[in-house]
Amino acid sequence: MNQNFDIIIVGGGAAGFFTAINIVEKNPKLKVAILERGSEVLSKVRVSGGGRCNVTHACFEPNELVKFYPRGEKELRGPFHQFCSGDTVEWFSNHGVELKIEEDGRMFPVSNSSQTIIDCFLQTTQKLGIAVLTGQSVQSIFKKDNCWKIETQKENYIAEKLVLATGSNPKIWEMLQTFGHAIVNPVPSLFTFNIKDSRIKELPGVSAIVSVKVKDTKLTSTGPLLITHWGMSGPAILKLSAWGARILFEKNYQFTIFVNWLNDLDAEDVEKILKDLKQEHAKKAVSKKSPFDFPNRLWESLVLASNISEETKWADLSKIQLQNLVSQLTNSSFQVNGKSTFKEEFVTAGGIDLKEINFKNMESKLHENLYFAGEIVNIDAITGGFNFQNAWTSGFIVASNF
Known part of the structure; x- marks a missing residue:
């Protein structure tokens, strides 16, 4: 039996949640689901910044912000002009989470707890009626007629649009290679x-x-x-x-x-x-x-x-x-x-080749209605809240184009 959604987001991390929430806030009628392979969502958010969650960095000028990205500097300039760290601060404030700036520019929730960010995301997805489905390890992805068919070990899902926010997941990268996408070989960073x-x-x-x-x-x-x-x-x-x-x-x-x-x-x-x-x-x-x-x-x-x-x-x-x-x-x-x-904040350099992505809407240049958010693409940053900022920005841009 197939479960039908307008949009399926694979990956229950920072980028996946941010994308889903922004899509439904802009388009309340859309039926959206997040598929997460693990038993719990947002696990990387939980451990980030020593359990405090380094949400972003107090660098508010897009042309300066891009300089913290060894891979993605050129490509992120346009996206950061649409949604930068100041927009992140405002977004969280509008969702009941105040951020503070530390001496080194890193920004954390005033509560000093990553749980604040997790609760914000979980409560908002619940309020908006976004289905959050755990234990859903994707086995295969097909393009069928004008839809995407996603098979997990539990269920089959069909959606008109597919957003991949799976971070450094080699299995998903392999699937994308069968769709003709080039993957830049991942190597450790940080x-x-x-x-x-x-x-x-x-x-x-x-x-x-x-x-x-x-x-x-x-x-x-x-x-x-x-x-x-x-x-x-x-x-x-x-x-x-x-x-x-x-x-x-x-x-x-x-x-x-x-x-x-x-x-x-x-x-x-x-x-x-x-x-x-x-x-x-x-x-x-x-x-x-x-x-x-x-x-x-x-x-x-x-x-x-x-x-x-x-x-x-x-x-x-x-x-x-x-x-x-x-x-x-x-x-x-x-x-x-x-x-x-470095601590639990494992970051890799590598992922989908940036030449194959339209950075105006984060859509694949090879396949219509296939979008990417977060670290699945070959973008990574130094430590200090910049990797999360890439997740927020790419998620926001995906959501702005539905």
């Missing part, structure tokens, strides 16, 4: 670096504002770096992992990075500062206190790595030791040996 190195072994929890570059590539990044038990994390590293997702995959996650612990100071500047310190603090031990704006423990570690003993006084620094210290401060080399997933 990961931390595994590094075993005596200089940082005793420093988990220490952070500094740095610039980092990957040897033999054009990849560079600046921002906070956090030393962890397994290596390095923090925004500077996560940005590198996102922009370098394909390059680092090809290197099998074995590569060298150079860290400038002083971010914007170059070797020449630092050498001058150290020579001045040599004059001013002649009788003090070099290792005792960091003269720069980063933790003493890190300073001490870099001093020892420069072959300077704990007792060595500034006056006794040899020319070679001084050069070593300049090098450790501005160009520390670390060998990366593998990666670790």
Whole structure:
């Protein structure tokens, strides 16, 4: 027995719910269903932002916002002019959820709980009469006459329009390939670096504002770096992992990075500062206190790595030791040996080739009445609420064209 709907949305995540709600709010007569393969919906929303849900980012200018997307920068410019982060704030406010801005620009519900977002979506879908059907793993998709036929292991569904919001689901990508869609091979994005190195072994929890570059590539990044038990994390590293997702995959996650612990100071500047310190603090031990704006423990570690003993006084620094210290401060080399997933926020670079999508309405260029929302397409962002913003924007644009 077939169940008939006007529109079926496959995927009960952020993009799927946002699309469904916006469709029915604009077209109350349409019969819409969300099919979710798992036993519960919105599971990624639940864990995002450490359980607080990083809804979006306080970057309200579309041409600036696109710069946070390693893949999709060009394509998202038009969509963001239609629905940007300010529109997201207003949308949630209209649905009873107030957002707040944190120091780093990330935006969360005032409640500090992702449950607020989940409740908003569940209550709104219920109010609008949207069918939310769980345990519906799609087995096949057919184009039949002017309709789409979707078979799950439980039911058959027929709909005039089909929206796929299945995120990084390889099974759905395979089905789309049979429809002639090209899939850009998925690789991990947003990961931390595994590094075993005596200089940082005793420093988990220490952070500094740095610039980092990957040897033999054009990849560079600046921002906070956090030393962890397994290596390095923090925004500077996560940005590198996102922009370098394909390059680092090809290197099998074995590569060298150079860290400038002083971010914007170059070797020449630092050498001058150290020579001045040599004059001013002649009788003090070099290792005792960091003269720069980063933790003493890190300073001490870099001093020892420069072959300077704990007792060595500034006056006794040899020319070679001084050069070593300049090098450790501005160009520390670390060998990366593998990666670790960043919290539960697993993001992949890859998905439907962007050339095959009409970004005015998120419709497939190959098949009429087939639409895409969220991470199923080859768009991904750095951490900070940007991946959710792509989900909201693409969902809104799909909904605006019915």
